Amino acid sequence: MLRIAALGTETETSPLITSAGRMTGVECERIPLDRDPKGFDAVVCCGLQGDGVETICEQAHGGKHLLIDLAVLETIADVGAVVDACRDANVQLIIAQPSRHFPAVQTVRQSLDASELGAPGLLRIHRWTADADERFGQLLLREIDLANYLLDGLPTTVYAVARQAGGIPDLLQVHLGFNGGAMALIDITVRLPEGDDYYSLSLIGARGAAYADDHHNTQLLYRGGSAVAERTGENVAQWTELLQQYARAIEDSSLEAIGVDSALAALRVTTAVGRAIELGTAMHWQGEEYEPV
Amino acid sequence: MSQSNGDRPYRCAVLSVVKHAYVPHAVAAHPRFELTVVTDDPHAPDWVHERNQEFADEYGIPYIRDVERAIRQHDAQVAVVSSEAERHCDLSVRAANQGLHVIQDKPMSGSVEQCDRVVEACETNGVKFMLWNRNFLPAIIHANEIIKSGQIGELHAIHVDFYFAKDSGPPKGSRGPDDPPINWLERQIEAHADGSDGGVGQAPMGELEIEGVYPLAYIHLLAGAAIERVYARTTAHFHQANVDNDVDDLATVTLEMQGGVVGSLCIGRIGAASHPDIGEIKIHVLGSEGGLVLSESRPEVEVYYRGQPPAEFRRRRVANDNDYLLMQNFADALEGDGPTILDARAGRDICAVVEAAVRSGKSGRPEIVS
Numbered sequence: 142m143l144r145i146a147a148l149g150t151e152t153e154t155s156p157l158i159t160s161a162g163r164m165t166g167v168e169c170e171r172i173p174l175d176r177d178p179k180g181f182d183a184v185v186c187c188g189l190q191g192d193g194v195e196t197i198c199e200q201a202h203g204g205k206h207l208l209i210d211l212a213v214l215e216t217i218a219d220v221g222a223v224v225d226a227c228r229d230a231n232v233q234l235i236i237a238q239p240s241r242h243f244p245a246v247q248t249v250r251q252s253l254d255a256s257e258l259g260a261p262g263l264l265r266i267h268r269w270t271a272d273a274d275e276r277f278g279q280l281l282l283r284e285i286d287l288a289n290y291l292l293d294g295l296p297t298t299v300y301a302v303a304r305q306a307g308g309i310p311d312l313l314q315v316h317l318g319f320n321g322g323a324m325a326l327i328d329i330t331v332r333l334p335e336g337d338d339y340y341s342l343s344l345i346g347a348r349g350a351a352y353a354d355d356h357h358n359t360q361l362l363y364r365g366g367s368a369v370a371e372r373t374g375e376n377v378a379q380w381t382e383l384l385q386q387y388a389r390a391i392e393d394s395s396l397e398a399i400g401v402d403s404a405l406a407a408l409r410v411t412t413a414v415g416r417a418i419e420l421g422t423a424m425h426w427q428g429e430e431y432e433p434v
Numbered sequence: 435m436s437q438s439n440g441d442r443p444y445r446c447a448v449l450s451v452v453k454h455a456y457v458p459h460a461v462a463a464h465p466r467f468e469l470t471v472v473t474d475d476p477h478a479p480d481w482v483h484e485r486n487q488e489f490a491d492e493y494g495i496p497y498i499r500d501v502e503r504a505i506r507q508h509d510a511q512v513a514v515v516s517s518e519a520e521r522h523c524d525l526s527v528r529a530a531n532q533g534l535h536v537i538q539d540k541p542m543s544g545s546v547e548q549c550d551r552v553v554e555a556c557e558t559n560g561v562k563f564m565l566w567n568r569n570f571l572p573a574i575i576h577a578n579e580i581i582k583s584g585q586i587g588e589l590h591a592i593h594v595d596f597y598f599a600k601d602s603g604p605p606k607g608s609r610g611p612d613d614p615p616i617n618w619l620e621r622q623i624e625a626h627a628d629g630s631d632g633g634v635g636q637a638p639m640g641e642l643e644i645e646g647v648y649p650l651a652y653i654h655l656l657a658g659a660a661i662e663r664v665y666a667r668t669t670a671h672f673h674q675a676n677v678d679n680d681v682d683d684l685a686t687v688t689l690e691m692q693g694g695v696v697g698s699l700c701i702g703r704i705g706a707a708s709h710p711d712i713g714e715i716k717i718h719v720l721g722s723e724g725g726l727v728l729s730e731s732r733p734e735v736e737v738y739y740r741g742q743p744p745a746e747f748r749r750r751r752v753a754n755d756n757d758y759l760l761m762q763n764f765a766d767a768l769e770g771d772g773p774t775i776l777d778a779r780a781g782r783d784i785c786a787v788v789e790a791a792v793r794s795g796k797s798g799r800p801e802i803v804s
Contacts, residue, residue: 262671262684265595265700267718269725298798300665302688302696304590312591312720314696316688318798322669326686326698328593334724341727343714345597345684347606347671350708356716356727423665423799434799 143388145169146178146205148196149187153210156239157187160380167384178205183233183391186213194219198226206233208387211286211400212279217408224398233390235383236400238286238407242379245353249344250291258346261292264325265345270338272331277310280329281414286407288317288325291344295406296325299413299431300423306332315414337372439511443468444768447510447534449501449525450474450517451489452482454629457516457539457566460757462493466765467512472497473504474517481623482518501525505532515539518635519644523548526563530555535562535768540647542781544637546789546804549782556778562767564774565781567651570759573730574652577717580726581656587723591696592657594649595716598641598702599709600630602673602683615678640668640682641703642788642795649699650784651776652717652730653689657697661787661803663690668795672705687791690800711747 145161147154147169154171161169169185174196178184183206186197193213201207207227214220214236227234240246252258266284289295298318303310311332317325333339341354359370390399413424413431424431444467448458451472462469472490474482476499483499490497498504505513513529515522516539523543526536536556542565543549556563568574581589603621618638625631633639653661665688670676676683684704689697704713715730734749742748760775767774786803794801 260671262669262704263686263700263702265686267593269720298667300688300800302690304694304696306722312696314591314688314698316665316667316686316698318667322667322671322684324667324669324684324686326593326688326700328591328696328698328718330591330720330725332720332722339725339727341718343595345702345704345708348705348707350597350599350704350714352714356729421800425798 143167143183143391144181145384146181146184147171147187148174148184153188157185157380157384161384163381164384167388178203182206183208183387186210188213194222197223201226201230201232201234204230204232206387206391208235208237208383211236211238211404211407212282214404214408215278217405217412220401220404220408224401227398231396233387233396234398234401235387235390236398236404237383238283238290238400238403239379239383240283240287241290242382244375245342246287249342249351249353252349252351253291253344253346257349258344258351259348260321261323261344261346263323263343263345264288264291265341265343266325266327267339267341268327268329269333269340270331271333271335272338277313277329277331278411280331281313281315281411282407284327284329285315285410285414286403287342288327289403289406289410292319292323292325294319295426296410297426298423299410299417301414301417303418317410439768444511444765445470445509446512446514447505447508447529448472448489449513449515449529450478450482450486450521452485452518453516453539453631453634454626455489455516456757457537458489458514460761461512461514461537464758464761464765467761469493469495469514470510471495471504471508473501474499475501501528502532505529505534510534512537519544519633519639520635520637523552526552527555530559530561530563533559533561537564537566537764538781539566541639541643541788542647542785544639544643546782546786549778549785553778553782562764562774563778563781564760564764564767565647565776565778567760567776568648568756569651569655569775570756570763571730572753572755573728573732574655577656577719577726577728581719581721585724586719586721586726589657589659589695589719589721591720592653593698593718594652594700595714596645596649596699596701597704597709597713597715598645599704599706599711599713601706602630602675602703604674605705606670606672606674606677609674609678616675618675618679621675638679638681640676640685640792641701642666642668642682642685642687642791646699646701646788646791647781647784649701650787651780653697653699654776654780654784656717656719657691657695659692659695660783661689661691661697663800663802664688664787664791664794665800666791666794668792672703682795685791685795689787706745711749
């Protein structure tokens with residue numbers, strides 16, 4: 142039995158605990174950040190506030206294997222610190238991106254892998270949420286990682302624009318170019334009124350296209366006045382595959398860190414997004430880092 | 435200049451009709467307008483004369499190979515311009531200089547300078563101009579009502595996806611090592627049969643230039659804010675004709691607008707296999723109080739039956755009064771002194787956005803809209 146301690150808020154950890162509940166040989170429990178995960182074999186970091194990376198490194202030093210949600214990491218230096226800590230402590234590290242494992246995203250990825258869509262040309266993502274508490278950087282990191290995942294690589298060009306209200310960013314639009322001419326446009330807002338969020342992901346390939354859109358998955362509820370659109374959710378089991386991979390890696394004792402390159406790639410792009418906004422120009426990949434055109 | 439025509443319909447001269455003839459058909463269908471003559475320049479190539487003659491025969495009206503004479507002889511009041519794209523502005527200017535109001539097919543032009551000539555000619559001669567558009571589709575009217583009612587508050591962002599799920603000749607990569615590059619005009623002439631000849635003309639045009647006016651006209655109507663700067667990515671991803679002629683069939687554009695409004699446009703001729711109907715055409719609007727997600731094709735009815743041709747759209751648009759409402763808008767503008775829904779200056783500004791986007795696609799930099 143693999144005993145896993147889940148770090149993060151209830152919202153952050155509940156999909157993980159739901160997924161673990163569907164597996165055999167795994168037990169998962171959410172614990173407060175200040176509680177010592179003694180008695181657990183491994184720690185999954187779904188979300189952390191403040192001194193997040195220090196907390197992660199402490200877990201590694203305490204001999205716990207680590208599965209970290211990519212969005213917990215903020216900088217390239219964070220990745221280096223965690224990798225070093227896990228290597229020094231001889232524990233398994235996986236940096237994961239749960240959004241990759243949403244059923245809709247997996248369907249698109251499988252369609253690409255089956256060559257149904259042909260060479261990808263355009264990825265379009267709209268990510269609108271009412272969760273003003275969620276860090277913009279986390280949302281951005283997730284969507285950038287998805288772009289890299291679905292378009293198979295690091296973008297060669299990055300451009301971005303942002304809107305601010307009262308000094309706080311409320312809207313971000315990122316425009317990416319990839320080798321071979323593929324492109325991505327991602328817009329994110331955290332300022333929807335309280336209630337449902339909205340997500341849409343379209344991928345246009347040379348031979349076909351895939352449209353994963355909340356707009357297509359709404360049902361109508363009539364209670365007088367205008368009908369209400371209710372979304373039928375994708376029951377959240379995106380952590381199941383990750384937990385299986387995690388359990389296998391621990392069992393194999395390979396101790397090879399997984400997901401580090403993807404994390405570094407996504408963080409390089411988010412750093413370039415910040416620079417593009419600051420400088421008002423496009424950033425081009427120069428082999429080591431992004432530079433303004 | 436307002437103009438009352440009493441109970442008589444406005445006499446319209448069709449100045450070249452070489453594409454699928456949706457514009458002059460729509461003009462003819464409105465009770466306030468009648469087609470009286472088809473005309474073109476005498477030196478036009480044979481295929482142009484043939485199409486003009488065919489259209490004139492369909493309506494039982496004369497075809498005259500002299501534009502100025504046809505306008506004089508038939509006392510035309512309105513010019514309907516549906517020529518090859520590079521002749522649009524020249525024909526419009528000549529018509530305006532003869533005092534005719536102008537309805538022009540899209541694109542307005544591939545050149546802002548040409549559009550400026552039209553703006554000047556229309557303003558100097560006090561005539562109305564309307565660039566053909568889709569702003570009276572039911573969903574666009576609905577979106578405009580929602581936005582103008584203030585239900586989503588102050589506009590912050592607008593995004594348009596405009597994918598035409600049509601093929602355009604052989605797919606990219608199909609050209610053999612000994613095959614010559616595809617000639618643009620020949621391909622467009624050939625495409626007349628299936629209606630995919632939107633870019634007909636000598637000069638190759640990408641999707642941004644051919645169809646960009648439609649989504650940009652939505653943004654013009656719904657946002658009402660000038661586009662000041664653009665950043666674009668463009669590529670020929672689907673069709674060999676676009677590859678051979680170095681024009682895009684897929685493009686994405688970031689729009690930086692007046693008042694800090696952010697926008698974007700995704701446009702492509704993405705191939706018939708990529709959607710069961712004409713294509714995924716959507717509008718996303720974000721305001722200070724909420725958001726709006728809208729499908730441009732609705733309302734529609736789905737029809738499926740045994741033996742259905744593969745190319746037939748399964749979802750059929752219904753309650754679409756766009757053609758009638760455009761012509762009603764034009765009639766109202768003629769008689770009420772107001773602007774048309776997409777006048778010469780607005781068309782010129784859209785052309786400038788497209789031109790900047792094409793430039794940005796080549797330079798890799800954001801570009802100022804002139």
